[in-house]
Amino acid sequence: MADVTEVRVPGVGVRHEYTTAEGERIGVLSHRNGRREIVVYDRHDPDRSRAILHLTADTRTLAELLGAAHLSEALSSVQRVEGLAIDWVRVSPTSAAAGSTIGEGRFRALTGASIVALLRGDTTVASPGADKRLEAGDVAVAVGTSEGLARLRELLGP
Amino acid sequence: LTLLAAAGSDVTLVFVEIGAVVLGLAVLARVAGHLGITAIPLYILAGLAVGEGGIAPLDVSADFIALTAEIGVLLLLLTLGLEYTADELRQGLRGPGTRGADAVVNFGPGFAAGLLLGWDVTAALLLGGVCWVSSSGVVAKVLQDLDRLGNRETPAVLNLLVLEDLAMAVYLPVVAALVARQDASETVATVALALAAVVVILTFALRWGHHLSAVLASGSDEALLLALFGLTLLVGGLAQGVDVSAAIGAFLVGLALSGPVQERAGALVGPLRDLFAATFFLFFSFQIDPGSLVDVMVPAAALAVVTSAGKLVSGHVAARRAGVGARGGLRAGAALIARGEFSIVIASLSAGTAHGGDLGALAAAYVLLTAVAGPAVAKYADRLPGPGRPSPAPVTRPTV
Numbered sequence: 001m002a003d004v005t006e007v008r009v010p011g012v013g014v015r016h017e018y019t020t021a022e023g024e025r026i027g028v029l030s031h032r033n034g035r036r037e038i039v040v041y042d043r044h045d046p047d048r049s050r051a052i053l054h055l056t057a058d059t060r061t062l063a064e065l066l067g068a069a070h071l072s073e074a075l076s077s078v079q080r081v082e083g084l085a086i087d088w089v090r091v092s093p094t095s096a097a098a099g100s101t102i103g104e105g106r107f108r109a110l111t112g113a114s115i116v117a118l119l120r121g122d123t124t125v126a127s128p129g130a131d132k133r134l135e136a137g138d139v140a141v142a143v144g145t146s147e148g149l150a151r152l153r154e155l156l157g158p
Numbered sequence: 159l160t161l162l163a164a165a166g167s168d169v170t171l172v173f174v175e176i177g178a179v180v181l182g183l184a185v186l187a188r189v190a191g192h193l194g195i196t197a198i199p200l201y202i203l204a205g206l207a208v209g210e211g212g213i214a215p216l217d218v219s220a221d222f223i224a225l226t227a228e229i230g231v232l233l234l235l236l237t238l239g240l241e242y243t244a245d246e247l248r249q250g251l252r253g254p255g256t257r258g259a260d261a262v263v264n265f266g267p268g269f270a271a272g273l274l275l276g277w278d279v280t281a282a283l284l285l286g287g288v289c290w291v292s293s294s295g296v297v298a299k300v301l302q303d304l305d306r307l308g309n310r311e312t313p314a315v316l317n318l319l320v321l322e323d324l325a326m327a328v329y330l331p332v333v334a335a336l337v338a339r340q341d342a343s344e345t346v347a348t349v350a351l352a353l354a355a356v357v358v359i360l361t362f363a364l365r366w367g368h369h370l371s372a373v374l375a376s377g378s379d380e381a382l383l384l385a386l387f388g389l390t391l392l393v394g395g396l397a398q399g400v401d402v403s404a405a406i407g408a409f410l411v412g413l414a415l416s417g418p419v420q421e422r423a424g425a426l427v428g429p430l431r432d433l434f435a436a437t438f439f440l441f442f443s444f445q446i447d448p449g450s451l452v453d454v455m456v457p458a459a460a461l462a463v464v465t466s467a468g469k470l471v472s473g474h475v476a477a478r479r480a481g482v483g484a485r486g487g488l489r490a491g492a493a494l495i496a497r498g499e500f501s502i503v504i505a506s507l508s509a510g511t512a513h514g515g516d517l518g519a520l521a522a523a524y525v526l527l528t529a530v531a532g533p534a535v536a537k538y539a540d541r542l543p544g545p546g547r548p549s550p551a552p553v554t555r556p557t558v
Contacts, residue, residue: 047486
């Protein structure tokens with residue numbers, strides 16, 4: 001993967017940028033309110049954005065179109081690491097974790113396993129933040145040692 | 159009975175006056191939207207029209223408008239504080255000190271102009287402040303409208319705004335203390351007290367603000383709005399009580415909020431801020447004699463030219479420190495030219511002092527010029543002759 005630079009934009013949010021294999025410099029500006037701007041920089045004036053795509057509610061569609069392959073690629077590379085396993089764990093309605101956020105559940109601290117994605121109905125949340133709320137019926141995609149994943153199954157399961 | 163009837167007709171008149179004024183502001187806001195400029199200069203012109211010596215002076219509702227204007231300042235500063243996260247502020251405080259250059263080339267000319275006009279040092283300090291601070295509101299709008307938020311120079315521009323706004327947290331209480339007290343030893347004591355209060359509130363805001371945020375976050379939108387409004391007025395009032403300007407109290411309340419509640423609070427207070435702040439700009443120029451505005455046009459224009467060049471320098475310096483090229487530096491400087499709310503807040507401190515009237519008129523003229531010219535220059539910055547023109551863009555002159 002290319003080197004991604006992160007730049008804070010005060011009062012707005014954060015911008016990530018990198019150079020594509022074709023030599024185009026592109027960036028994604030993430031507003032704190034969830035809006036996204038995709039920016040392509042001018043080749044002659046690398047400080048200036050040439051083309052801009054504003055996205056609000058429909059970022060997920062684009063992310064899925066672009067990112068689905070990438071996510072599975074990342075997952076398969078994880079599976080090749082010695083001692084690491086990946087598992088799909090359903091959040092049970094009776095679990096204390098249902099309704100709490102990932103941060104509140106302290107799953108990584110308790111189990112060592114990380115939740116790398118959440119599957120909810122037809123939608124996928126890749127690398128959910130600590131403030132993401134788990135709901136009964138969600139499927140958490142988690143990476144960790146097999147012991148850690150077993151403990152996570154106990155926390156999320158019945 | 160006659161008393162009641164009299165009161166009744168008074169209320170009628172107040173409603174009619176305020177209603178007409180606010181409707182007028184609404185029309186101006188639409189016009190500004192059409193022209194793609196900030197409404198602040200239009201509000202100022204409207205204030206001249208309804209003020210003393212204007213075309214349609216108000217009489218009964220002046221007191222009410224005066225109070226709403228005061229609340230407008232608090233809400234302006236509260237929402238400004240809400241823009242920034244504690245992390246951004248800490249970074250701003252630790253970051254390389256571009257503020258030195260920014261202060262010298264912008265505050266300097268204003269201060270010098272005040273002395274040249276024969277004003278006392280306090281009035282000159284205030285004029286320096288008027289020229290120093292770019293308008294966060296206008297700059298943010300310009301960057302947004304011109305689709306430049308993603309540009310490489312934009313973080314440098316916004317960082318500079320953070321630094322200026324933070325510098326105001328020190329500057330405003332100091333000048334407020336200078337305006338309030340005449341005796342030298344008393345002034346030193348007041349300034350020291352004001353600075354101590356700012357440090358205490360700022361420390362509280364950065365260290366323990368998240369507790370406040372957590373408490374506020376749990377309530378409904380209605381509860382949050384009321385709590386914010388109450389807290390802002392309360393802290394503003396207490397700050398004013400110790401001669402720290404009330405505006406800075408409100409700014410620090412905004413800074414103290416962080417996380418999701420910050421976003422919510424901004425959305426809730428925004429409309430309220432627009433209403434009250436519009437009356438603030440109106441009321442500011444309400445007190446200015448339109449005739450005196452004509453007298454100060456020449457010094458105001460000269461100051462605008464000199465300090466626009468000043469902003470081009472500070473924008474260029476800030477952009478260069480961020481590794482941005484010359485063309486980006488020009489865009490950064492041009493975006494910073496507009497002055498607005500802070501300049502008016504600073505100038506309004508001088509009301510009632512020896513040179514208050516002159517300063518108010520000069521600040522109004524100066525803000526009118528820079529708030530209109532700044533965005534226009536920013537728009538054409540990519541076409542101005544200068545270093546490293548990016549691509550062969552058609553060269554057209556701005557038609558203003």
